[in-house]
Amino acid sequence: MPFLIGEAMTGGYGAADILHDCTIAVDKGQIAVIVGPNGAGKSTAMKAVFGMLNLRKGRVVLDGTDITGLSPQDRVAQGMAFVPQTSNIFTSMTVEENLEMGAFLRRDDIRATIEQIYTLFPILKEKRRQAAGELSGGQRQQVAVGRALMTQPKLLMLDEPTAGVSPIVMDELFDRIIEVARTGISILMVEQNARQALEIADKGYVLVQGANRYTDTGEALLADPEVRRTFLGG
Amino acid sequence: MDFLNGLIALANYVLIPATSYGAQLALGALGVTLVYGILRFSNFAHGDTMAFGTMITILFTWLFQSWGISLGPLPTALLALPLGIIGTALFVLGTDRVVYRFYRRAKAAPVILVIVSMGVMFVMNGLTRFIIGTGEQNFADGSRFLITAGKFKMATGMEEGLAVRTTQVITVVTAVIVVALLFWFLNKTRTGKSMRAFSDNEDLALLSGINPERVVMVTWIIVAGLATIAGVLYGLDKSFKPFTYFQLLLPIFASAVVGGLGNPLGAIGGGFIVAYSEVAVTYAWKKVLGYWLPSALVPDGLAQLMGTDYKYAVSFVILIIVLLFKPTGLFKGKSV
Amino acid sequence: MSAPVKNSLLFLVLAMMFLASALMQSWGAALDMLVVGLASAIMALGVNMQWGYAGLFNVGVMGFSALGSLAMVLIATTARPQAWTAGGWMIPIALAIGAAVVLLAIGLWRWMPKGKVRALALIVLLIVGFIVYRAVFDPGVTAVEAINASAAGNIGGLGVAWFFQLLGASKDTALQLAVWVAWPVGGLIAAGAAWIVAKTALGLRSDYLAIATLGIAEIIVTVLKNEDWLDRGVKNVYGLPRPYPVPQQVDLQQHAGFISWAKSWGLDPTNAANRIVQLEYVVIFAVILIVILTLVELALKSPWGRMMRAIRDNEISAEAMGKDVKARHLQVFVIGSAVIGIAGAMVTSYTGLFSPTTYQPLRWTFLIWVMVIVGGSGNNWGSVLGGLLIYFLWIEVEPVGKWLLALITDPMPNTWALKGHLRESAEQMRLMTMGIVLLLVLRFSPRGLIPEK
Ligand SMILES: Nc1ncnc2c1ncn2[C@@H]1O[C@H](COP(=O)(O)OP(=O)(O)O)[C@@H](O)[C@H]1O
Numbered sequence A: 001m002p003f004l005i006g007e008a009m010t011g012g013y014g015a016a017d018i019l020h021d022c023t024i025a026v027d028k029g030q031i032a033v034i035v036g037p038n039g040a041g042k043s044t045a046m047k048a049v050f051g052m053l054n055l056r057k058g059r060v061v062l063d064g065t066d067i068t069g070l071s072p073q074d075r076v077a078q079g080m081a082f083v084p085q086t087s088n089i090f091t092s093m094t095v096e097e098n099l100e101m102g103a104f105l106r107r108d109d110i111r112a113t114i115e116q117i118y119t120l121f122p123i124l125k126e127k128r129r130q131a132a133g134e135l136s137g138g139q140r141q142q143v144a145v146g147r148a149l150m151t152q153p154k155l156l157m158l159d160e161p162t163a164g165v166s167p168i169v170m171d172e173l174f175d176r177i178i179e180v181a182r183t184g185i186s187i188l189m190v191e192q193n194a195r196q197a198l199e200i201a202d203k204g205y206v207l208v209q210g211a212n213r214y215t216d217t218g219e220a221l222l223a224d225p226e227v228r229r230t231f232l233g234g
Numbered sequence B: 001m002d003f004l005n006g007l008i009a010l011a012n013y014v015l016i017p018a019t020s021y022g023a024q025l026a027l028g029a030l031g032v033t034l035v036y037g038i039l040r041f042s043n044f045a046h047g048d049t050m051a052f053g054t055m056i057t058i059l060f061t062w063l064f065q066s067w068g069i070s071l072g073p074l075p076t077a078l079l080a081l082p083l084g085i086i087g088t089a090l091f092v093l094g095t096d097r098v099v100y101r102f103y104r105r106a107k108a109a110p111v112i113l114v115i116v117s118m119g120v121m122f123v124m125n126g127l128t129r130f131i132i133g134t135g136e137q138n139f140a141d142g143s144r145f146l147i148t149a150g151k152f153k154m155a156t157g158m159e160e161g162l163a164v165r166t167t168q169v170i171t172v173v174t175a176v177i178v179v180a181l182l183f184w185f186l187n188k189t190r191t192g193k194s195m196r197a198f199s200d201n202e203d204l205a206l207l208s209g210i211n212p213e214r215v216v217m218v219t220w221i222i223v224a225g226l227a228t229i230a231g232v233l234y235g236l237d238k239s240f241k242p243f244t245y246f247q248l249l250l251p252i253f254a255s256a257v258v259g260g261l262g263n264p265l266g267a268i269g270g271g272f273i274v275a276y277s278e279v280a281v282t283y284a285w286k287k288v289l290g291y292w293l294p295s296a297l298v299p300d301g302l303a304q305l306m307g308t309d310y311k312y313a314v315s316f317v318i319l320i321i322v323l324l325f326k327p328t329g330l331f332k333g334k335s336v
Numbered sequence C: 001m002s003a004p005v006k007n008s009l010l011f012l013v014l015a016m017m018f019l020a021s022a023l024m025q026s027w028g029a030a031l032d033m034l035v036v037g038l039a040s041a042i043m044a045l046g047v048n049m050q051w052g053y054a055g056l057f058n059v060g061v062m063g064f065s066a067l068g069s070l071a072m073v074l075i076a077t078t079a080r081p082q083a084w085t086a087g088g089w090m091i092p093i094a095l096a097i098g099a100a101v102v103l104l105a106i107g108l109w110r111w112m113p114k115g116k117v118r119a120l121a122l123i124v125l126l127i128v129g130f131i132v133y134r135a136v137f138d139p140g141v142t143a144v145e146a147i148n149a150s151a152a153g154n155i156g157g158l159g160v161a162w163f164f165q166l167l168g169a170s171k172d173t174a175l176q177l178a179v180w181v182a183w184p185v186g187g188l189i190a191a192g193a194a195w196i197v198a199k200t201a202l203g204l205r206s207d208y209l210a211i212a213t214l215g216i217a218e219i220i221v222t223v224l225k226n227e228d229w230l231d232r233g234v235k236n237v238y239g240l241p242r243p244y245p246v247p248q249q250v251d252l253q254q255h256a257g258f259i260s261w262a263k264s265w266g267l268d269p270t271n272a273a274n275r276i277v278q279l280e281y282v283v284i285f286a287v288i289l290i291v292i293l294t295l296v297e298l299a300l301k302s303p304w305g306r307m308m309r310a311i312r313d314n315e316i317s318a319e320a321m322g323k324d325v326k327a328r329h330l331q332v333f334v335i336g337s338a339v340i341g342i343a344g345a346m347v348t349s350y351t352g353l354f355s356p357t358t359y360q361p362l363r364w365t366f367l368i369w370v371m372v373i374v375g376g377s378g379n380n381w382g383s384v385l386g387g388l389l390i391y392f393l394w395i396e397v398e399p400v401g402k403w404l405l406a407l408i409t410d411p412m413p414n415t416w417a418l419k420g421h422l423r424e425s426a427e428q429m430r431l432m433t434m435g436i437v438l439l440l441v442l443r444f445s446p447r448g449l450i451p452e453k
């Protein structure tokens, strides 16, 4: 049994289903990556796993317990954290306040965690008193990831964390994400830059029209000529 | 000497009254802006919330007066104020429970909430008039003046007098304390920061585990406090009359919008901009100009730009100009 | 139950309510409610066009009805040539100067390059313009207001009645005929003001438009209260004429033929005269209501109305489809306000009194909104039903409240101050009732009594 599994998920925003019998899973301390064309339902699958969508069928199991009925807030308390694709920071608040809000549910001392985040993303320490909305794209994404890590989650979900950042910053971000995974945190990530993402992925999912098209290890998907041709541009 | 006399006249008739009026507007606008930031609608019932809170405070003031309790030189109403705030907070929380919460859960459009707040406005307005009547109530007691014009003239030997009323000083002092407390709360406490986070990005606040119902509850309590304090200060400074409070809605909205809806700092700035403009435009400048200009240049008339009745037109014109040229307000509010 | 049956039943129940009031209270009271209720229904139709068709949030209804009633003062009163010769002629010149300055300022803003020079030029223009305006305006106003201030003191009618006299009507008949001109003119004045409001505020978000219209209404009423030269301000204008051929009660009561006619039916001539005047108003108002209702229904069903609703339901996609949303909104805002203005003028000619102090937003703006929402936003029949029903409640809540409070307070000893207080406060129950009705409808029947199709 994987650490987290969204199993045979079917559902959507209204009457029409977006997801069709879609399954996503990630093992302890591993990185799972979801790729696929625009509008394939990648973000929708993430929302479904995080309880922001009513599923008609299927279930979500975290560490052996069925959490399908839990609200997003309750899932946060259960050790999940989510960085949405858009508006994923509090723009009018300072970097440090963003981190504090990430730890809102924690009642213990959060100083140490903040320091850990600053070690992971040193630039944030420099900009701690600055409004997050004034930062550059890459720095904002770091704030977003930092905020999500503040609950000391066991599972971190990232929806296109490298959207709109330069290639150098992207590599940097991927390095950080690997670093996070090494600390034992499972990572479920949606990526536009499929090739780079699959390179660091233990497991990869190719989603098309809300359904699993290919599922394999990252390496195997990269090697698959069919996947290469249709999704990785040759 | 003439220049000083002119300055004193200016302070006496414009600066001091406008400052205390501005403080009252700022407190009122802070309430409007908080509701807008957190609950995301323009609350038409805010003027009547102020009236309601003031009414409860007046009732307790009368009770204390009948018991012979007073604060000496300070108005008894200050003693009754906490009770007024509690009463208003309870009422407002009740309103949220039976009225607003339903629409919040249904994710109703902001304009529906505005119409709903019109219904609440009717009820609160009716309730206030029902309980205390439509007439004017003066409930300021204690000493009226800190400095009287006569004493000032004797002490300084100036031609012009400078009068400072107790209520004006109380207004400004209270407003400073309240605003400092509010900003401390919003910027330094966990709950306050969670309110800002909720106002900034509701979805992300939910993802962070911030409880929306708690944020809303705290907001209403603060709004009730601000509205009651603003109402009581206005009532002490001028007088209490339910209809006047309803009319205050316009300058208060103007202040909040001018400063940028949803931005607390803007509400304060907006309050003073509106107040100074109102007083400056409706003040008869003849006296001040008489001191400052060579006698040949002093105008014959009162040198009053507009009659005092037109003071609401002033806040309105400021409002329109800001909306047309800088819709998010001078201090950058949110444009949801 | 099918919708038409249900709606007919609703109107039937409403008719029974009026009838019950006529039989249990008095015909005079019931007819009075009916007359003003019909006019309120017309106002509700105007608001419904703006809100129901187009989703425009106009909280300045009071201002537009007040402007409508101003037309009664300007059109349906006798001309006062001495006011014009005394200095009144300076007022329109001053107003023209004011308008020219504003237009010039707008032009300056548009055509001059941005920068300090423009700002300075604008400030200088506005200051100089204001001084010139006041220099012409103030003496004119002083001269006009000096003329027989206790009975006149304003510029009087604009000569429409005089025109009818030229055509051979008697002085009184001419005034009565002028009423028929005054009502549409009331609509025109309101439309003109609405056009200015729309030009400045329509692009704004819905709650900003609400705040802006709320302010406009307050300012309009302030102007009417303070500009004595125009309408005598708070000194009011009394004895406004009735529309031809509705007679004044007093004339009817002294008419020998009428007295003998009334006696032959066993009626008290005074009462009978009052009832007949009211009945004539009912007929006139009902006819106007039907005409307006037919027109707005036709408009709603026309391509124009369909486009209006398409825009309301999805502004963005309508805009993408090449619809000029702003121009459509401007249109409907102006027309709706004109309808409100007409109704405002009609009410004033019924009461015979122009009194700016009676314009209270709760009564003239928010009550109309309650009518529209309770009746059913977007449905014209709903507005008519809501107009009549809510006005009925508005009036009846007071006696019912008095009765209820009398019942509650009856067991209290007379020495209690509370008893007297409660009995005196019955009047305020109507505000609470209206608020509760509005909240209940919004919550449990948000589409109103007669929902939009
Ligand atoms: N909030 C929403 N409401 C309704 N439909 C939505 C919403 N968000 C996305 N969709 C639809 O769901 C489908 C999948 O979208 P999404 O999950 O965002 O795709 P991806 O993230 O793979 O690009 C798209 O057709 C999109 O139009």
Ligand SMILES: [Mg+2]
Pocket (backbone or CB within 6 Å): A042, A043, A044, A085
């Ligand atoms: Mg996506």
